[in-house]
Amino acid sequence: MDLLTPAAALALADRHWRIHGDICALPSYADQNFRIRAEHGDYVLKVAHPSWSRMDLDLENQAMMTLAGREPALQWPRVQLAVDGEHLLTLPMAGQACQVRMLSYVPGTTYAEAIVGLPLTRRAALHESLGSAVGRLTRGLQGFHHPAADRAHNWNLLRLPTLRGEIAHIEDAGLRAIVQPHVEAFCAHLPQWRADLPITVLHNDANDLNVIVADGDGGGKRVSAVIDFGDMCTSFRLADLAIACTYAMQHEADPVACARTIVRGYLAQCPLLRAELEQLHAFILARLCHSVLMATRAHRDEPDNPFILVSQQGVRALLRELAGVGHDAIVGPFLEPSHD
Incomplete structure (x- = not known):
């Protein structure tokens, strides 16, 4: 053009x-x-x-x-x-x-910029506001329909099975040993989850560059907007929360505490089924694996592009850490019947 x-x-x-x-x-x-x-x-x-x-x-x-x-x-x-x-x-x-x-034009800074140098004492408020914003996003799109949302989008978690062939091309054997069982388990559960978990139109890309942060009260920060709707698709309602957690957790020394605070903010705006909450950990791991496999494929297509794998450092470090964390570590405090 x-x-x-x-x-x-x-x-x-x-x-x-x-x-x-x-x-x-x-x-x-x-x-x-x-x-x-x-x-x-x-x-x-x-x-x-x-x-x-x-x-x-x-x-x-x-x-x-x-x-x-x-x-x-x-x-x-x-x-x-x-x-x-x-x-x-x-x-x-x-x-x-x-x-x-x-x-x-949406004023503010990206989440990735805002989190740098933010004191630990102010991070929880930002995490909760992120959860609140994504909860409003889910709530605002409830009942929204559009024929283009049913397109076959590469970043739709429902399409993770199409990337299984990339597992063999992960050069890091240790990483490959983590990705394979999580991807196989996710794919095996997909038929049952399709039947049990709500499916809707979602934003699908609330990453740390698409979340906009403004100044809050007392020198703090709060999420004021989510932008870039180019990855929208029809998928599991749970995915937008999982995606937001996936990117925010990469900036934290205690990613589980970060995700727990995001979930609290989200549920205040948009309650989820207990069955959805029980699978949040699996969905976060699936998104991380999805990212690894997409990058693996991109690296095979452009082996001389160093940025592809450099940008994966946070994803891979978080995947390694979460692989050893209990399934309910994040959502345990929220697994109450009131969420059904």
């Missing part, structure tokens, strides 16, 4: 949304994103790579609009309607049709 210049992007924003101001390009893997500092607020113009389908982006927009209406306590990216009333435009660019939309 030919790059859109900031000047051309600003002209597009003015023409279709009547938004103008100072503009700068934002980093993006394949899409083109521009931040516009306008008189009445900041916005992000998003020009999707032509490989994105309109339905996939419609899913994201519809989810954000639903959450903005149902859970206004958090600062979800607000979808801006164009002058013709549409929330997603298909525009020709360099001979290709591209999907273009405008969102509000």
